[in-house]
Amino acid sequence: MSEAHSAMVPSDNPVMYIQHHLANWKVGEGFWTWHLDTILFGALTALALMIVGRMVAKNLSADAPTGLQSFLELIVEFVDTQVKESFHGHSPLIAPLALTIFMWVFLMNAMDLLPVDLLAFIGNLAGVELHAKMVPTTDLNTTFAMAISVFVLIVYFSIKAKGVLGFGKEFLYLPFGKYLMPVNVVMKLVEELAKPVSLGMRLFGNMYAGELIFLLIALLPFWVQPLLSAPWAIFHILIITLQAFIFMILTIVYLSLAHEEH
Amino acid sequence: MNVNATIIGQLITFWILIWFVMKYVWGPITSMMEARAKRIADGLAAGERGKHELELASKRGTQVLHEAKQKASEILAQAEKRAGEIVEDGKASGNVERERQLSLAKAEIEQEVHRAKEGLRQQVADLAVAGAEKILRREIDAKAHAELLASIQSEL
Numbered sequence: 517m518s519e520a521h522s523a524m525v526p527s528d529n530p531v532m533y534i535q536h537h538l539a540n541w542k543v544g545e546g547f548w549t550w551h552l553d554t555i556l557f558g559a560l561t562a563l564a565l566m567i568v569g570r571m572v573a574k575n576l577s578a579d580a581p582t583g584l585q586s587f588l589e590l591i592v593e594f595v596d597t598q599v600k601e602s603f604h605g606h607s608p609l610i611a612p613l614a615l616t617i618f619m620w621v622f623l624m625n626a627m628d629l630l631p632v633d634l635l636a637f638i639g640n641l642a643g644v645e646l647h648a649k650m651v652p653t654t655d656l657n658t659t660f661a662m663a664i665s666v667f668v669l670i671v672y673f674s675i676k677a678k679g680v681l682g683f684g685k686e687f688l689y690l691p692f693g694k695y696l697m698p699v700n701v702v703m704k705l706v707e708e709l710a711k712p713v714s715l716g717m718r719l720f721g722n723m724y725a726g727e728l729i730f731l732l733i734a735l736l737p738f739w740v741q742p743l744l745s746a747p748w749a750i751f752h753i754l755i756i757t758l759q760a761f762i763f764m765i766l767t768i769v770y771l772s773l774a775h776e777e778h
Numbered sequence: 779m780n781v782n783a784t785i786i787g788q789l790i791t792f793w794i795l796i797w798f799v800m801k802y803v804w805g806p807i808t809s810m811m812e813a814r815a816k817r818i819a820d821g822l823a824a825g826e827r828g829k830h831e832l833e834l835a836s837k838r839g840t841q842v843l844h845e846a847k848q849k850a851s852e853i854l855a856q857a858e859k860r861a862g863e864i865v866e867d868g869k870a871s872g873n874v875e876r877e878r879q880l881s882l883a884k885a886e887i888e889q890e891v892h893r894a895k896e897g898l899r900q901q902v903a904d905l906a907v908a909g910a911e912k913i914l915r916r917e918i919d920a921k922a923h924a925e926l927l928a929s930i931q932s933e934l
Contacts (some may be wrong), residue, residue, distance in 0.1 A: 540784075544782075544783065546782075547782050547783060548782070548783045549782040549783060549784070550782070550783050550784055550787065551782070551784040554784050554787075554788065555784060555787040555788065555791070558787070558788055558791050559791050562791050562792075562794070562795040565795065565799070566795065566798050566799075566802075569798070569799060569802065569803035570798075570802050570803065572803070572807070573802055573803050573805075573806040573807055574806075576806055576807065576810045578810055578813060578814040578817070588803075588807060589807065589811065592804065592807050592808065592811070593811070596808070608800070609796075609800065611804060611808075612796065612799050612800035612803075612804035612805075613796055613800075615799055615803075615804055616792075616795050616796045616799040616800075619799075620792070620795055652788070655784065655788075656780070656781050657781055657782065657784035657785040657787075657788050658784075658785075658788045660781060660785055661785045661788035661789040661791075661792050662788075662792055664785075664789070665789065665792055665793070
Protein backbone atom coordinates (compact mmCIF):
# COMPACT_ATOMS: atom_id res chain seq x y z
CA MET A 517 0.00 0.00 0.00
CA SER A 518 3.00 2.25 0.04
CA GLU A 519 5.17 3.13 -2.94
CA ALA A 520 6.18 0.36 -5.24
CA HIS A 521 9.68 -0.86 -4.72
CA SER A 522 9.57 -3.52 -7.39
CA ALA A 523 11.87 -3.39 -10.32
CA MET A 524 9.07 -1.97 -12.36
CA VAL A 525 7.77 1.50 -11.71
CA PRO A 526 3.97 1.10 -11.40
CA SER A 527 2.97 4.10 -13.44
CA ASP A 528 5.08 2.95 -16.42
CA ASN A 529 2.76 0.11 -17.20
CA PRO A 530 -0.25 0.03 -14.87
CA VAL A 531 -1.95 -2.92 -16.52
CA MET A 532 1.08 -5.12 -16.16
CA TYR A 533 1.70 -3.95 -12.61
CA ILE A 534 -1.78 -4.92 -11.55
CA GLN A 535 -1.68 -8.17 -13.46
CA HIS A 536 1.56 -9.11 -11.78
CA HIS A 537 0.22 -8.33 -8.36
CA LEU A 538 -2.95 -10.29 -8.90
CA ALA A 539 -1.10 -13.35 -10.18
CA ASN A 540 -0.51 -16.22 -7.80
CA TRP A 541 2.74 -18.00 -7.25
CA LYS A 542 2.00 -21.08 -9.33
CA VAL A 543 3.36 -24.57 -9.68
CA GLY A 544 1.85 -27.20 -11.98
CA GLU A 545 -0.46 -27.31 -14.94
CA GLY A 546 -4.22 -27.34 -15.57
CA PHE A 547 -6.27 -28.43 -12.58
CA TRP A 548 -3.13 -29.58 -10.79
CA THR A 549 -1.91 -26.05 -10.46
CA TRP A 550 -0.94 -25.23 -6.89
CA HIS A 551 -1.04 -21.69 -5.62
CA LEU A 552 1.94 -21.89 -3.32
CA ASP A 553 1.39 -18.39 -1.90
CA THR A 554 -2.21 -19.15 -0.94
CA ILE A 555 -1.28 -22.45 0.65
CA LEU A 556 1.76 -20.96 2.39
CA PHE A 557 -0.01 -17.97 3.91
CA GLY A 558 -3.12 -20.00 4.69
CA ALA A 559 -0.98 -22.50 6.54
CA LEU A 560 1.06 -19.79 8.23
CA THR A 561 -2.00 -17.99 9.58
CA ALA A 562 -3.48 -21.34 10.64
CA LEU A 563 -0.23 -22.23 12.37
CA ALA A 564 -0.12 -18.87 14.13
CA LEU A 565 -3.66 -19.46 15.36
CA MET A 566 -2.82 -22.94 16.58
CA ILE A 567 0.29 -21.81 18.42
CA VAL A 568 -1.39 -18.85 20.08
CA GLY A 569 -4.53 -20.88 20.85
CA ARG A 570 -2.53 -23.74 22.34
CA MET A 571 -0.33 -21.37 24.32
CA VAL A 572 -3.36 -19.71 25.87
CA ALA A 573 -5.28 -22.95 26.43
CA LYS A 574 -2.30 -24.56 28.13
CA ASN A 575 -1.78 -21.75 30.62
CA LEU A 576 -5.44 -21.14 31.40
CA SER A 577 -6.07 -19.42 34.68
CA ALA A 578 -9.58 -18.93 35.92
CA ASP A 579 -8.58 -16.34 38.51
CA ALA A 580 -5.87 -14.29 36.86
CA PRO A 581 -6.33 -14.32 33.09
CA THR A 582 -3.55 -12.84 31.04
CA GLY A 583 -4.26 -10.25 28.36
CA LEU A 584 -4.18 -12.79 25.55
CA GLN A 585 -6.43 -15.16 27.45
CA SER A 586 -8.96 -12.39 28.12
CA PHE A 587 -8.91 -11.50 24.43
CA LEU A 588 -9.50 -15.10 23.39
CA GLU A 589 -12.18 -15.50 26.05
CA LEU A 590 -13.88 -12.43 24.64
CA ILE A 591 -13.97 -13.97 21.15
CA VAL A 592 -15.04 -17.38 22.48
CA GLU A 593 -17.82 -15.78 24.49
CA PHE A 594 -18.91 -13.74 21.47
CA VAL A 595 -18.96 -16.76 19.14
CA ASP A 596 -20.69 -18.87 21.78
CA THR A 597 -23.43 -16.25 22.18
CA GLN A 598 -23.97 -16.08 18.41
CA VAL A 599 -24.16 -19.87 18.17
CA LYS A 600 -26.56 -20.14 21.11
CA GLU A 601 -28.82 -17.47 19.66
CA SER A 602 -29.05 -18.97 16.18
CA PHE A 603 -28.47 -22.68 16.56
CA HIS A 604 -31.02 -24.49 18.66
CA GLY A 605 -29.78 -28.03 18.38
CA HIS A 606 -26.83 -29.42 20.21
CA SER A 607 -23.63 -30.04 18.32
CA PRO A 608 -20.09 -30.02 19.63
CA LEU A 609 -18.83 -29.06 16.18
CA ILE A 610 -20.70 -25.85 15.38
CA ALA A 611 -19.20 -23.50 17.94
CA PRO A 612 -15.55 -24.48 17.40
CA LEU A 613 -16.21 -24.39 13.66
CA ALA A 614 -17.61 -20.87 13.94
CA LEU A 615 -14.67 -19.79 16.08
CA THR A 616 -12.19 -21.30 13.63
CA ILE A 617 -13.86 -19.60 10.68
CA PHE A 618 -13.98 -16.24 12.40
CA MET A 619 -10.39 -16.24 13.56
CA TRP A 620 -8.86 -17.77 10.45
CA VAL A 621 -10.75 -15.57 8.01
CA PHE A 622 -10.00 -12.54 10.14
CA LEU A 623 -6.30 -13.32 10.22
CA MET A 624 -6.11 -14.09 6.50
CA ASN A 625 -8.03 -10.92 5.68
CA ALA A 626 -5.74 -8.95 7.95
CA MET A 627 -2.82 -9.90 5.71
CA ASP A 628 -4.37 -7.34 3.37
CA LEU A 629 -3.11 -4.56 5.61
CA LEU A 630 0.49 -5.42 4.81
CA PRO A 631 1.94 -3.39 1.93
CA VAL A 632 0.96 -4.79 -1.46
CA ASP A 633 4.50 -4.57 -2.70
CA LEU A 634 6.12 -6.20 0.30
CA LEU A 635 6.56 -9.64 -1.25
CA ALA A 636 7.84 -8.23 -4.55
CA PHE A 637 10.25 -6.07 -2.56
CA ILE A 638 11.56 -9.05 -0.62
CA GLY A 639 11.82 -10.98 -3.89
CA ASN A 640 13.84 -8.15 -5.42
CA LEU A 641 16.21 -8.17 -2.47
CA ALA A 642 16.68 -11.88 -3.00
CA GLY A 643 17.14 -11.30 -6.72
CA VAL A 644 13.99 -13.13 -7.78
CA GLU A 645 11.01 -11.70 -9.59
CA LEU A 646 8.29 -12.90 -7.28
CA HIS A 647 4.63 -12.70 -8.25
CA ALA A 648 2.67 -13.69 -5.21
CA LYS A 649 -0.36 -12.61 -3.19
CA MET A 650 -0.24 -12.46 0.55
CA VAL A 651 -3.97 -12.59 1.21
CA PRO A 652 -5.27 -16.18 0.93
CA THR A 653 -8.87 -14.96 0.94
CA THR A 654 -8.31 -13.17 -2.39
CA ASP A 655 -8.00 -16.64 -3.85
CA LEU A 656 -11.25 -18.42 -4.72
CA ASN A 657 -9.66 -21.69 -3.65
CA THR A 658 -9.52 -20.61 -0.02
CA THR A 659 -13.00 -19.17 0.17
CA PHE A 660 -14.50 -22.13 -1.65
CA ALA A 661 -12.59 -24.62 0.45
CA MET A 662 -14.45 -23.17 3.43
CA ALA A 663 -17.74 -22.70 1.59
CA ILE A 664 -17.72 -26.28 0.32
CA SER A 665 -16.88 -27.55 3.82
CA VAL A 666 -19.86 -25.64 5.12
CA PHE A 667 -22.01 -27.01 2.29
CA VAL A 668 -20.99 -30.58 3.13
CA LEU A 669 -21.88 -29.90 6.75
CA ILE A 670 -25.25 -28.45 5.69
CA VAL A 671 -26.06 -31.65 3.80
CA TYR A 672 -24.75 -33.77 6.67
CA PHE A 673 -26.81 -31.93 9.29
CA SER A 674 -29.91 -31.99 7.09
CA ILE A 675 -29.69 -35.74 6.69
CA LYS A 676 -28.81 -36.22 10.33
CA ALA A 677 -31.80 -34.17 11.51
CA LYS A 678 -34.41 -35.29 8.99
CA GLY A 679 -33.08 -38.53 7.60
CA VAL A 680 -32.41 -39.20 3.92
CA LEU A 681 -36.14 -39.47 3.24
CA GLY A 682 -36.99 -36.25 5.01
CA PHE A 683 -34.25 -34.40 3.18
CA GLY A 684 -35.44 -35.91 -0.11
CA LYS A 685 -39.03 -34.93 0.62
CA GLU A 686 -37.94 -31.35 1.14
CA PHE A 687 -36.41 -31.44 -2.31
CA LEU A 688 -39.55 -32.83 -3.91
CA TYR A 689 -42.40 -31.11 -2.07
CA LEU A 690 -41.16 -27.69 -1.07
CA PRO A 691 -41.98 -24.92 -1.63
CA PHE A 692 -44.89 -25.48 -4.06
CA GLY A 693 -46.36 -28.84 -3.00
CA LYS A 694 -46.27 -32.16 -4.77
CA TYR A 695 -47.90 -31.07 -8.06
CA LEU A 696 -44.96 -28.92 -9.03
CA MET A 697 -42.26 -31.44 -8.20
CA PRO A 698 -39.78 -30.58 -10.99
CA VAL A 699 -40.00 -26.90 -10.18
CA ASN A 700 -39.47 -27.71 -6.53
CA VAL A 701 -36.32 -29.68 -7.24
CA VAL A 702 -34.86 -26.88 -9.32
CA MET A 703 -35.79 -24.26 -6.73
CA LYS A 704 -34.36 -26.26 -3.89
CA LEU A 705 -31.18 -27.03 -5.79
CA VAL A 706 -30.67 -23.36 -6.55
CA GLU A 707 -31.43 -22.48 -2.94
CA GLU A 708 -28.96 -24.96 -1.55
CA LEU A 709 -26.22 -24.29 -4.09
CA ALA A 710 -26.60 -20.56 -3.66
CA LYS A 711 -25.46 -20.92 -0.07
CA PRO A 712 -21.87 -22.06 -0.65
CA VAL A 713 -21.53 -19.97 -3.80
CA SER A 714 -22.64 -16.80 -2.08
CA LEU A 715 -20.47 -17.57 0.96
CA GLY A 716 -17.36 -18.12 -1.13
CA MET A 717 -17.97 -15.35 -3.63
CA ARG A 718 -18.85 -12.73 -1.06
CA LEU A 719 -15.64 -13.10 0.89
CA PHE A 720 -13.53 -13.47 -2.24
CA GLY A 721 -15.13 -10.49 -3.94
CA ASN A 722 -14.75 -8.18 -0.97
CA MET A 723 -11.17 -9.04 -0.31
CA TYR A 724 -10.23 -9.04 -3.99
CA ALA A 725 -11.78 -5.64 -4.47
CA GLY A 726 -10.05 -4.31 -1.39
CA GLU A 727 -6.73 -5.58 -2.64
CA LEU A 728 -7.38 -4.07 -6.06
CA ILE A 729 -8.05 -0.67 -4.56
CA PHE A 730 -4.76 -0.84 -2.66
CA LEU A 731 -3.08 -1.64 -5.98
CA LEU A 732 -4.80 1.26 -7.71
CA ILE A 733 -3.71 3.58 -4.94
CA ALA A 734 -0.16 2.28 -5.35
CA LEU A 735 -0.28 3.48 -8.99
CA LEU A 736 -0.73 7.08 -7.92
CA PRO A 737 2.16 9.47 -7.31
CA PHE A 738 3.84 8.69 -3.98
CA TRP A 739 2.73 11.93 -2.32
CA VAL A 740 -0.95 11.13 -2.90
CA GLN A 741 -0.70 7.54 -1.73
CA PRO A 742 -0.75 8.05 2.06
CA LEU A 743 -3.75 10.38 1.74
CA LEU A 744 -5.74 7.59 0.17
CA SER A 745 -4.20 4.39 1.40
CA ALA A 746 -4.34 5.34 5.06
CA PRO A 747 -8.11 6.02 5.11
CA TRP A 748 -8.71 2.95 2.96
CA ALA A 749 -6.60 0.79 5.29
CA ILE A 750 -8.49 2.11 8.29
CA PHE A 751 -11.80 1.47 6.58
CA HIS A 752 -10.50 -1.91 5.55
CA ILE A 753 -10.12 -2.95 9.20
CA LEU A 754 -13.90 -2.77 9.35
CA ILE A 755 -14.30 -4.81 6.16
CA ILE A 756 -11.84 -7.44 7.37
CA THR A 757 -13.72 -7.94 10.62
CA LEU A 758 -17.12 -7.65 9.02
CA GLN A 759 -16.40 -10.26 6.35
CA ALA A 760 -15.05 -12.69 8.93
CA PHE A 761 -18.13 -12.06 11.06
CA ILE A 762 -20.52 -12.48 8.12
CA PHE A 763 -18.92 -15.74 7.04
CA MET A 764 -19.19 -17.04 10.61
CA ILE A 765 -22.78 -15.91 11.16
CA LEU A 766 -23.97 -17.26 7.81
CA THR A 767 -22.34 -20.59 8.57
CA ILE A 768 -24.18 -20.78 11.87
CA VAL A 769 -27.46 -19.71 10.29
CA TYR A 770 -27.18 -22.19 7.40
CA LEU A 771 -26.34 -25.02 9.74
CA SER A 772 -29.19 -24.19 12.09
CA LEU A 773 -31.56 -24.01 9.11
CA ALA A 774 -30.32 -27.44 8.05
CA HIS A 775 -30.95 -28.68 11.56
CA GLU A 776 -34.55 -27.52 11.73
CA GLU A 777 -37.71 -28.78 10.09
CA HIS A 778 -39.30 -26.59 7.47
CA MET B 779 -7.97 -16.85 -10.08
CA ASN B 780 -9.50 -20.13 -11.17
CA VAL B 781 -10.30 -22.96 -8.86
CA ASN B 782 -7.65 -25.66 -8.97
CA ALA B 783 -5.77 -28.12 -6.81
CA THR B 784 -5.06 -25.37 -4.30
CA ILE B 785 -8.54 -25.94 -2.94
CA ILE B 786 -7.42 -29.37 -1.75
CA GLY B 787 -4.58 -27.86 0.20
CA GLN B 788 -6.85 -25.22 1.69
CA LEU B 789 -9.42 -27.85 2.62
CA ILE B 790 -6.77 -29.84 4.46
CA THR B 791 -5.51 -26.74 6.28
CA PHE B 792 -9.06 -25.73 7.18
CA TRP B 793 -10.04 -29.10 8.62
CA ILE B 794 -6.80 -29.52 10.53
CA LEU B 795 -7.38 -26.07 12.00
CA ILE B 796 -10.98 -26.92 12.91
CA TRP B 797 -9.89 -30.18 14.54
CA PHE B 798 -7.12 -28.43 16.44
CA VAL B 799 -9.30 -25.56 17.63
CA MET B 800 -12.07 -27.95 18.65
CA LYS B 801 -9.80 -30.22 20.62
CA TYR B 802 -7.11 -27.98 22.07
CA VAL B 803 -8.55 -24.46 22.21
CA TRP B 804 -12.34 -24.41 22.38
CA GLY B 805 -12.66 -27.35 24.78
CA PRO B 806 -10.28 -26.17 27.50
CA ILE B 807 -11.36 -22.54 27.31
CA THR B 808 -15.10 -23.21 27.47
CA SER B 809 -14.75 -25.79 30.23
CA MET B 810 -12.60 -23.36 32.21
CA MET B 811 -15.17 -20.60 31.66
CA GLU B 812 -17.98 -22.90 32.72
CA ALA B 813 -16.07 -23.93 35.82
CA ARG B 814 -15.44 -20.29 36.63
CA ALA B 815 -19.08 -19.36 36.11
CA LYS B 816 -20.09 -22.20 38.40
CA ARG B 817 -17.57 -21.16 41.01
CA ILE B 818 -18.79 -17.58 40.94
CA ALA B 819 -22.39 -18.71 41.22
CA ASP B 820 -21.46 -21.00 44.10
CA GLY B 821 -19.59 -18.20 45.79
CA LEU B 822 -22.54 -15.85 45.46
CA ALA B 823 -24.90 -18.50 46.78
CA ALA B 824 -22.57 -19.18 49.71
CA GLY B 825 -22.40 -15.46 50.41
CA GLU B 826 -26.17 -15.23 50.38
CA ARG B 827 -26.42 -18.24 52.66
CA GLY B 828 -23.82 -16.76 54.97
CA LYS B 829 -25.75 -13.52 55.14
CA HIS B 830 -28.92 -15.39 55.97
CA GLU B 831 -27.15 -17.40 58.64
CA LEU B 832 -25.66 -14.27 60.12
CA GLU B 833 -29.13 -12.76 60.31
CA LEU B 834 -30.46 -15.86 62.03
CA ALA B 835 -27.52 -15.96 64.39
CA SER B 836 -27.88 -12.32 65.37
CA LYS B 837 -31.58 -12.87 65.92
CA ARG B 838 -30.82 -15.87 68.07
CA GLY B 839 -28.13 -13.87 69.83
CA THR B 840 -30.51 -11.09 70.82
CA GLN B 841 -33.03 -13.68 71.94
CA VAL B 842 -30.46 -15.42 74.11
CA LEU B 843 -29.36 -12.08 75.51
CA HIS B 844 -32.95 -11.19 76.30
CA GLU B 845 -33.51 -14.52 78.02
CA ALA B 846 -30.30 -14.14 79.95
CA LYS B 847 -31.31 -10.69 81.13
CA GLN B 848 -34.69 -11.98 82.20
CA LYS B 849 -33.13 -14.87 84.02
CA ALA B 850 -30.62 -12.59 85.70
CA SER B 851 -33.33 -10.31 86.97
CA GLU B 852 -35.27 -13.34 88.18
CA ILE B 853 -32.23 -14.62 89.99
CA LEU B 854 -31.67 -11.19 91.45
CA ALA B 855 -35.24 -10.99 92.71
CA GLN B 856 -34.97 -14.46 94.12
CA ALA B 857 -31.72 -13.63 95.84
CA GLU B 858 -33.21 -10.51 97.33
CA LYS B 859 -36.17 -12.44 98.56
CA ARG B 860 -33.92 -15.09 100.01
CA ALA B 861 -31.79 -12.48 101.68
CA GLY B 862 -34.88 -10.94 103.20
CA GLU B 863 -35.97 -14.34 104.37
CA ILE B 864 -32.58 -15.04 105.87
CA VAL B 865 -32.64 -11.72 107.65
CA GLU B 866 -36.14 -12.40 108.93
CA ASP B 867 -35.10 -15.87 110.00
CA GLY B 868 -32.11 -14.46 111.77
CA LYS B 869 -34.22 -11.90 113.52
CA ALA B 870 -36.73 -14.52 114.59
CA SER B 871 -34.15 -16.99 115.79
CA GLY B 872 -32.31 -14.17 117.54
CA ASN B 873 -35.49 -13.25 119.35
CA VAL B 874 -36.09 -16.84 120.38
CA GLU B 875 -32.54 -17.18 121.59
CA ARG B 876 -32.78 -13.96 123.47
CA GLU B 877 -35.99 -15.08 125.10
CA ARG B 878 -34.39 -18.37 125.94
CA GLN B 879 -31.30 -16.75 127.37
CA LEU B 880 -33.44 -14.28 129.21
CA SER B 881 -35.63 -16.90 130.76
CA LEU B 882 -32.59 -18.99 131.57
CA ALA B 883 -30.99 -16.04 133.26
CA LYS B 884 -34.20 -15.21 135.11
CA ALA B 885 -34.50 -18.80 136.31
CA GLU B 886 -30.92 -18.76 137.49
CA ILE B 887 -31.44 -15.50 139.22
CA GLU B 888 -34.52 -16.84 140.91
CA GLN B 889 -32.64 -19.92 141.94
CA GLU B 890 -29.85 -17.79 143.28
CA VAL B 891 -32.34 -15.66 145.12
CA HIS B 892 -34.04 -18.72 146.50
CA ARG B 893 -30.72 -20.25 147.55
CA ALA B 894 -29.68 -17.00 149.17
CA LYS B 895 -33.00 -16.83 150.98
CA GLU B 896 -32.57 -20.41 152.16
CA GLY B 897 -29.07 -19.62 153.36
CA LEU B 898 -30.23 -16.52 155.05
CA ARG B 899 -33.10 -18.34 156.67
CA GLN B 900 -30.71 -21.05 157.89
CA GLN B 901 -28.34 -18.46 159.27
CA VAL B 902 -31.18 -16.54 160.92
CA ALA B 903 -32.49 -19.80 162.42
CA ASP B 904 -29.04 -20.69 163.61
CA LEU B 905 -28.66 -17.20 165.00
CA ALA B 906 -32.03 -17.48 166.70
CA VAL B 907 -31.17 -20.80 168.17
CA ALA B 908 -27.84 -19.48 169.31
CA GLY B 909 -29.60 -16.40 170.68
CA ALA B 910 -32.13 -18.53 172.48
CA GLU B 911 -29.38 -20.75 173.82
CA LYS B 912 -27.61 -17.73 175.09
CA ILE B 913 -30.80 -16.36 176.52
CA LEU B 914 -31.77 -19.52 178.18
CA ARG B 915 -28.24 -20.37 179.20
CA ARG B 916 -28.98 -23.82 179.07
CA GLU B 917 -28.77 -26.54 176.55
CA ILE B 918 -31.83 -27.01 174.75
CA ASP B 919 -32.72 -30.49 174.09
CA ALA B 920 -32.57 -30.41 170.38
CA LYS B 921 -34.74 -33.43 170.19
CA ALA B 922 -37.38 -32.17 172.61
CA HIS B 923 -37.62 -28.76 171.09
CA ALA B 924 -37.08 -29.66 167.51
CA GLU B 925 -40.72 -29.02 166.78
CA LEU B 926 -40.54 -25.64 168.37
CA LEU B 927 -37.36 -24.79 166.59
CA ALA B 928 -38.75 -25.81 163.29
CA SER B 929 -41.81 -23.63 163.78
CA ILE B 930 -39.63 -20.67 164.64
CA GLN B 931 -37.48 -21.42 161.58
CA SER B 932 -40.47 -21.48 159.31
CA GLU B 933 -41.82 -18.24 160.74
CA LEU B 934 -38.61 -16.46 159.90
